[in-house]
Amino acid sequence: MIDIGVNLTHRSFNADRMQVIERARTAGVEGLILTGTSVRGSRESAEFASQMPGYLYSTVGVHPHDAARTPADTIETLRTLAASDHVVAIGECGLDFNRDFSPRDVQERWFADQLALAVDVGLPVFLHARDAHERFIAILADYLPDLPGAVIHCFTGSGDALDDCLDRGLHVGITGWICDERRGLGLQEIVGRIPPDRLMIETDAPFLTPRDLRPKPKKGRNEPSFLPHICRAISGFTGRDHDAVATDSTETTRRFFGI
Numbered sequence: 001m002i003d004i005g006v007n008l009t010h011r012s013f014n015a016d017r018m019q020v021i022e023r024a025r026t027a028g029v030e031g032l033i034l035t036g037t038s039v040r041g042s043r044e045s046a047e048f049a050s051q052m053p054g055y056l057y058s059t060v061g062v063h064p065h066d067a068a069r070t071p072a073d074t075i076e077t078l079r080t081l082a083a084s085d086h087v088v089a090i091g092e093c094g095l096d097f098n099r100d101f102s103p104r105d106v107q108e109r110w111f112a113d114q115l116a117l118a119v120d121v122g123l124p125v126f127l128h129a130r131d132a133h134e135r136f137i138a139i140l141a142d143y144l145p146d147l148p149g150a151v152i153h154c155f156t157g158s159g160d161a162l163d164d165c166l167d168r169g170l171h172v173g174i175t176g177w178i179c180d181e182r183r184g185l186g187l188q189e190i191v192g193r194i195p196p197d198r199l200m201i202e203t204d205a206p207f208l209t210p211r212d213l214r215p216k217p218k219k220g221r222n223e224p225s226f227l228p229h230i231c232r233a234i235s236g237f238t239g240r241d242h243d244a245v246a247t248d249s250t251e252t253t254r255r256f257f258g259i
Contacts, residue, residue: 001231001246002031002253003224004173005092005126005153005202008056009034009044012206012221020205021052024224030250031055031259032224035126035153035204037063037092039074042081049086057259059126061091067110068102074110075117082121088257090118091126092153095139098131108139115143124149124256127170133161137168144168149256154204156183159190166198171256173202176210176222179233192238196248200256201234203227 003024013020024032034049034056036042042060049056060081062070071077081087093114095107118125127150129136144150151171155162165172172194178184209222210229217223231249235242253259 001029001201001227002033002250002259003029003203003205003227004033004151004200004253004257005035005175005204006032006224007035007037007205007207008032008224009041009048010206012219013223020223020225021055024227025055027225027228029224029227031057031253033088033257034058035092036060036081038066038069039071039077042078046081046084046087050084053086057086057088057257059089059091060087061089061093061114061126062110063092063128064094064096064107064111065099065101067107070110075113078114078117079121082117082123087123088259089124089126089151090114090121092128093125094128095132095136096128096130097135104135108135111136112139112143115140115147118148119143119146122148124151127152128154129157133157133164137164141168151200151256153202154208156187158186159193162190162193166194171198171200171252173200174230174234175202175204176208176213176226176230176233178237179210179212179230181211188237191234196240196244197252199234199245199249200253201227201230201245201249203230 034045049058
C-alpha cells in the first residue's frame with residue numbers, strides 16, 4: 001500500500017516523525033506522498049522527502065485555505081520545487097466553498113494558475129474540492145486535455161459528483177472518512193463505483209482519524225500506519241478482496257505518480 005496523502009511536516013509529528021515512518025513500514029505501507037499545502041509547507045515537505053528517496057515523495061502546491069496569503073511569486077517557487085525527482089504532483093490545489101477561508105475569486109485564480117503550472121511542468125495534479133463541485137469542474141475542464149493526470153484527494157462528495165469526476169477521467173483518493181458512521185454513509189454506498197484502476201488510498205494524517213479504529217490512538221492523531229485499516233474498510237464496502245484492493249491501489253498509485 002502507498003499513502004498518497006500525508007501531512008507529515010505537521011507540528012503534531014514533530015516529536016516522533018521518524019517513528020511514525022517506521023510504524024508505517026512495519027504496517028506494510030510501501031511509500032508516503034507528503035502533501036504540500038502552502039509555499040512554506042511545500043518546501044518543507046519536498047526537503048524532508050529528499051532525505052528518504054524511494055520511500056518518501058511530495059507534492060507542491062497551495063491549498064485554497066491558504067490562497068489569500070499566497071505571495072505573488074508563488075508559481076515560480078513551486079516551479080523550482082517541482083523540478084526535484086521526488087516531487088510527483090502539483091497540489092494540493094482546488095476550491096473550498098465550505099470554509100471559505102480565502103475569497104472565492106482568489107481561490108479560483110490560484111487554482112487555475114496551479115493547473116497551468118502542472119501542464120507546463122508535465123506533472124499530475126492533487127486536487128481538493130469541497131462544496132464547490134460545479135466551479136471546480138468548470139475550471140478544471142479547460143486543463144484536463146493537457147494534464148498527465150488528476151486525482152481528487154479525500155473524495156467526500158455525492159454520487160453524481162463522483163460519476164462526473166469518473167466520466168472526466170479523474171482518479172479518486174479515499175480516506176478514513178469512509179469509516180465514519182455519521183458523515184461517511186454516502187461514501188460507503190458509492191465507493192464501489194470507483195474502478196480498481198482509478199482508486200487510491202490515503203490517510204490525510206494527522207487528520208481524519210478513522211472513527212471506528214480500536215484501540216483509539218492517543219490524542220486522536222491519525223498516522224499512515226492506519227492505512228491498512230482504511231483499505232479493509234474499502235474492501236468491506238466494495239465486496240472486493242482486501243489483498244486485491246491493496247495491490248490494485250498500489251499499482252494505480254505507482255502508475256499515476258510515476259514512482
